Amino acid sequence: xxxxxxxxxxxxxxxxxxxxxxxxxxxxxxxxxxxxxxxxxxxxxxxxxxxxxxxxxxxxxxxxxxxxxxxxxxxxxxxxxxxxxxxxxxxxxxxxxxxxxxxxxxxxxxxxxxxxxxxxxxxxxxxxxxxxxxxxxxxxxxxxxxxxxxxxxxxxxxxxxxxxxxxxxxxxxxxxxxxxxxxxxxx
Numbered sequence: 001x002x003x004x005x006x007x008x009x010x011x012x013x014x015x016x017x018x019x020x021x022x023x024x025x026x027x028x029x030x031x032x033x034x035x036x037x038x039x040x041x042x043x044x045x046x047x048x049x050x051x052x053x054x055x056x057x058x059x060x061x062x063x064x065x066x067x068x069x070x071x072x073x074x075x076x077x078x079x080x081x082x083x084x085x086x087x088x089x090x091x092x093x094x095x096x097x098x099x100x101x102x103x104x105x106x107x108x109x110x111x112x113x114x115x116x117x118x119x120x121x122x123x124x125x126x127x128x129x130x131x132x133x134x135x136x137x138x139x140x141x142x143x144x145x146x147x148x149x150x151x152x153x154x155x156x157x158x159x160x161x162x163x164x165x166x167x168x169x170x171x172x173x174x175x176x177x178x179x180x181x182x183x184x185x186x187x
Contacts, residue, residue: 009100016041029096031055032064046072061089
């Protein structure tokens with residue numbers, strides 16, 4: 001399985017509403033619950049989620065996957081070997097991704113509207129992300145413009161203050177020029 005296929009699986013899984021967040025695919029899918037939820041998403045009449053309790057127990061994981069295999073996967077002409085199930089429940093790296101990739105291809109082949117929905121949602125998510133990024137950039141630009149305006153105002157005030165100080169200094173200098181004259185006059 002190459003990186004592009006892995007990314008496709010991850011994006012596909014992210015497009016499906018699941019009961020828990022995907023953090024570690026190997027562990028999250030080991031009990032079969034999230035796989036059942038994916039199948040429920042596409043084949044709602046075939047899957048009864050109460051048959052798949054969330055568990056860390058190896059026997060229950062095996063039971064969940066066997067139930068899924070018999071009650072659902074068989075009906076959609078999808079087979080999963082006992083070795084694949086054992087690899088999944090024993091956290092073998094990429095075992096679940098390979099099964100999900102096969103399932104993805106079956107669903108897309110079987111239901112072109114599922115493919116359209118996935119790619120439409122993917123594009124909508126991309127659009128949403130771009131809009132959020134654009135909004136964030138716009139907010140940053142507006143903050144920078146406000147800072148620029150504030151600094152220009154401060155600079156103008158400073159320049160005006162400098163002009164005032166220069167006038168004051170000139171007045172003081174001219175007054176100082178008269179001091180020796182006054183001093184000479186008093187003598």
